[in-house]
Amino acid sequence: MKKTLLLLAVLVSPAFADDTAFFKLGPLSLNVPFKTASVTYLYDFNAKKNLVGGETPIVTLWERLEGTVGAVTSLEGQGAPFVGGNLLLGNVLSRYIALPADLKVGGFGGWDFNSDAPIYGLKASYKLW
Numbered sequence: 001m002k003k004t005l006l007l008l009a010v011l012v013s014p015a016f017a018d019d020t021a022f023f024k025l026g027p028l029s030l031n032v033p034f035k036t037a038s039v040t041y042l043y044d045f046n047a048k049k050n051l052v053g054g055e056t057p058i059v060t061l062w063e064r065l066e067g068t069v070g071a072v073t074s075l076e077g078q079g080a081p082f083v084g085g086n087l088l089l090g091n092v093l094s095r096y097i098a099l100p101a102d103l104k105v106g107g108f109g110g111w112d113f114n115s116d117a118p119i120y121g122l123k124a125s126y127k128l129w
Contacts, residue, residue: 021060029060033069038125040070042082042108045121055084055125064088066104072112072119082110084123102127 021029034056042051055070066086071079086106104127109120 027062031057031060033058036127037129038068038102038104038127040084040108040123040125042072042119042123043121044119046118047112047115051119053079053082054128055082057086066106068106068125070108072110078114080110080112080114080119082108082119084108086125 021031023030037054037056040053040055042053043049044051051072051074053070053072055068057066057068059067061067064087066088068084068086069081070084071081073079084106085108086104088104104125106123106125107121108123109118111117112119
């Protein structure tokens with residue numbers, strides 16, 4: 001019981017949080033969902049097609065890795081949820097091309113319940129807010 005109360009006190013303590021995270025412990029941050037949102041372009045390797053969706057970060061580690069959750073949208077109204085990860089490198093091609101700072105690249109995986117097939121591949125996302 002004491003361990004549970006101690007864990008609860010740490011989780012709700014404002015000393016371990018800020019305006020973008022519920023909880024921070026060392027390099028790990030549990031982010032506030034929908035505090036930021038991104039529009040996402042995805043390429044599904046399984047179906048070999050382009051997808052569009054949206055995502056929000058939920059976990060950040062070392063300020064270089066980001067775990068996200070999101071959904072794929074379609075014109076037919078059939079969507080699919082996914083989990084993803086972003087590698088926050090910045091612009092590694094700055095000598096050759098100017099890329100926006102809010103552009104993130106990563107991978108994703110999920111399940112398309114409409115066609116009963118997995119979806120997975122690479123993604124690029126751009127921060128909306």
